[in-house]
Amino acid sequence: EIVLTQSPATLSLSPGERATLSCWASQSISSYLAWYQQKPGQAPRLLIYDAFIRATGIPARFSGSGSGTDFTLTISSLEPEDFAVYYCQQRISWPLTFGGGTKVEIK
Amino acid sequence: EVQLLESGGGLVQPGGSLRLSCAASGFTFSTYDISWVRQAPGKGLEWVSAISGSGADTHYADSVKGRFTISRDNSKNTLYLQMNSLRAQDTAVYYCAREPSRRADYWGQGTLVTVSS
Numbered sequence: 001e002i003v004l005t006q007s008p009a010t011l012s013l014s015p016g017e018r019a020t021l022s023c024w025a026s027q028s029i030s031s032y033l034a035w036y037q038q039k040p041g042q043a044p045r046l047l048i049y050d051a052f053i054r055a056t057g058i059p060a061r062f063s064g065s066g067s068g069t070d071f072t073l074t075i076s077s078l079e080p081e082d083f084a085v086y087y088c089q090q091r092i093s094w095p096l097t098f099g100g101g102t103k104v105e106i107k
Numbered sequence: 108e109v110q111l112l113e114s115g116g117g118l119v120q121p122g123g124s125l126r127l128s129c130a131a132s133g134f135t136f137s138t139y140d141i142s143w144v145r146q147a148p149g150k151g152l153e154w155v156s157a158i159s160g161s162g163a164d165t166h167y168a169d170s171v172k173g174r175f176t177i178s179r180d181n182s183k184n185t186l187y188l189q190m191n192s193l194r195a196q197d198t199a200v201y202y203c204a205r206e207p208s209r210r211a212d213y214w215g216q217g218t219l220v221t222v223s224s
Contacts, residue, residue, distance in 0.1 A: 001169070034210045036152070043202055043217060044144075044152060049210035056212075087152050091209045094166045096142070096154040 002026055002090050004099035012107040019075040021102045023088035028068045032092035035064055035073045038101075039084045048073065049091075078104070109133040109213045111203050116218030123193050127218060129186040129203030137161070137181040140206035143188050145199035146217075153199070156188065157206065170196075193222045 003026040013019055023033065031051040036044040046055040048064035051071060061076040075082055083106050088099040115127040129141065143155040156177040157166045165177050176189040186203055200219050204211035 032209055036211075038152075043214035044204075044211075045214070046210055046212050055210070085151075089152075089154070089211075094157075095168045096157070096166075098152040098154060101151045 001095055002029060002093060002097055004088050004090055004097055006086075006088060006099035006102045008102060009100070010103045010105060012105050013078055014107045015078050015080055017078050019073075019078055019082070019104055021073040021075075021086055021104075023066075023071040023073070023099050025069045025071070025090055029090045029092040031067045032090060033064075033066070033071050034089045034091055035062075036087045036089065037082075037084050038087065044087065047086075075104075109205065111205065111213060111215035113201060113203055113215045113218035116201065116220045118221045118223065119193055120224050121194060121222055123222070124189070124191045125193065125220060127188040127190065127201055127220070129188075129215060131184045131186065131203075131205070134205070136179075136184040141179065141186045142204045142206050142211055143177065143186075144202045144204055144211070144214075145197075145220075146202070147196075147199045150199075155201070158186070190220070193220075195222050198222045 005024045007022045033051045035048040038044045052064045063074045065072050085101045085103045087101045110132045112130045142157040158177045174192045178187045200217040202217045203215045205213040
């Protein structure tokens with residue numbers, strides 16, 4: 001099973017600041033990584049797939065990068081609606097696995 | 108509009124069984140893989156199971172293998188998760204999610220399963 005480790009667990013930032021979230025895989029997953037956003041009481045929302053492709057309707061301030069074992073989700077300038085929990089998920093092999101999540105909170 | 112609607116959750120005793128359903132609309136159901144993902148209270152996401160569009164291929168997390176069975180009825184646009192030998196650790200909100208290649212792009216709102224005596 002591929003283990004995904006997200007860092008940091010919590011990120012405290014102000015609106016307008018840049019957020020950088022990391023996801024490390026225990027073995028190479030090429031570019032088969034997706035990122036999801038989840039707000040309290042809501043279902044997850046797809047942001048990025050194949051490491052860097054924005055899903056339909058996702059604002060350009062969200063970007064993904066990386067390949068192999070190291071991946072990054074960047075939010076260039078935080079909007080109030082971006083404060084949420086973010087999860088990465090590997091899509092290369094079964095069982096699919098998620099990282100533990102990074103909570104982006106208002107400082 | 109793509110919609111996924113889970114149902115069937117509730118309170119069940121340890122060792123009991125429950126069958127979840129996920130009714131799909133707004134897309135050609137039989138052409139998409141579908142996954143179940145769960146989230147224990149206050150915890151992160153855990154992938155549970157997936158099934159191919161035809162139903163021929165299924166996959167499970169080790170934590171549920173041998174106890175849960177995923178299936179689908181493409182004539183009814185409905186996905187199922189039969190859960191047997193339920194444990195307290197299975198308590199979670201269960202989501203179904205549509206799976207085009209390499210991503211889960213639409214999710215239902217989830218159904219809560221509580222395993223407790």
